[in-house]
Amino acid sequence: MSQPTEQSPERPSGRAVPTSADVARLAGVSRATVSYVLNNTSAVRISEPTRQRVREAAEELGYVPHAAARSLRAGHSRMVLLPTPHVPVGPLYSQFFNDFQWALRRLDYTVVQYGSVGLQAEEAARAWAELRPVAVVSLGEVELTGQGVEILKRSGARAVITLGTQRVEGTHAFVMDQGRVGEVATEHLLETGRRRIGVIVPEEPGLAMFSGPRLDGARRAAEAAGATVVPLPLRYEEESADALAARWRELGLDGVFAYNDEYAMLLMRSLQDAGISVPEETAVIGADDLLLGRLLRPRLSTVRIDMVVGRELAELVDRAVREPDAPPVSRDLLDSRVVRRESS
Known part of the structure; x- marks a missing residue:
């Protein structure tokens, strides 16, 4: 039995994992075209029938792009890390984060939630940095410090965004009063x-x-x-x-x-x-x-x-990833006003 190669590794079942070359052969196109189509590259014009052939070939073979290879080509990942809330945040915040995650997906980011219960400050930053996210959006449950932000940025995070009760140096800060x-x-x-x-x-x-x-x-x-x-x-x-x-x-x-x-x-x-x-x-x-x-x-x-609209926050993440040297954005949130009804 031949040994699996890097180009065609074997699944535990013994079946070879499909590669972009397999998709290219089945669709009758080049590997570059497969890459352009499956990575949603807009810089190259590809006809819709060709795009459809590539997608159908990939679906037939069960092929998905390799995230690590994609990150190497782009120079950074497309992963946005969201530390999982470990408090009962309620329907208002749940709806906001659902909208935020959908907006990120439409911008072609991969959203990863990370269980951070028990982690403190720099410990949490190091744990998040191990995954090499391109951006981190923290609810403020972990008290990020300037040193923690620096750890994340040295690991490749182009944007660190906090939603909390105070501003954190080096982050795009949304302060909830x-x-x-x-x-x-x-x-x-x-x-x-x-x-x-x-x-x-x-x-x-x-x-x-x-x-x-x-x-x-x-x-x-x-x-x-x-x-x-x-x-x-x-x-x-x-x-x-x-x-x-x-x-x-x-x-x-x-x-x-x-x-x-x-x-x-x-x-x-x-x-x-x-x-x-x-x-x-x-x-x-x-x-x-x-x-x-x-x-x-x-x-x-x-x-x-x-609160800030999920789509608006997703667009900030995208701008910060594309322009990592731009000055941090800081905004106050939670404009609060009473709606009086019969209970008072």
Whole structure:
């Protein structure tokens, strides 16, 4: 039995892995044409019938381009690394990242999610750098440092983009002002005459990066008005919400900012079950403006948050990859405004 070669390695089953040369022979074209078609090269004009023959030949043979070879030709990979969120980010953020990933795919990037639970700073940067991504987009759960950014760039990353609560040197930074979310929610409750306001602080791991600044923002607004804010730890469980509702009148609260719409809906149901009327006894406001909140009775007041559009962020990644020496972009996100409904 002959030994497999680099040009035609063998599969574990013994069948040879198809190569671009095999596709070229079957389609009746050159290997260069196969490369142009399957790598979506726009610089060379190739007729649509030829493109179709190449695609059909590749599909028949089960051939896919080799990512490493493609990276060598381009001088960089097309991989965008997204550290996987290890916190329950909610529907608003999930939709954003779905849109972002689809937009990257349309720009011909390969999106790879990386489980980064337990990794810290430079340790995370080194782990990401091992995959040689052309760009890294971090949610801010790992506190990237300037040194970590330098590690990524030395490994070939042309762009490092952060979405977090602070700017990081050397990155394109989208800063999310979480404090403003709590501030506008509390200002709204104060405007409705509430003076002793509860603020839900989720007990789920990893949410402190959001809930801490939102609590601080609520405190700023209350302090300016001479009102009181009471932090309320809560697990995203019916039992936890019921236990909190059972001592609600003891706490003497007349309003609550419930962190987001999901926690608001959980708490509001428990309050109603405990005989506490909303909004007469307690006004309730969430955040994220989820559709489900509008279907409740009373309809849920909320803070609508305007995030960066996924397509816009994908286009920034593409520009940064093509122009790695361009000055970093820095923008503030989360323009927050109250949508008042019946719950407050």
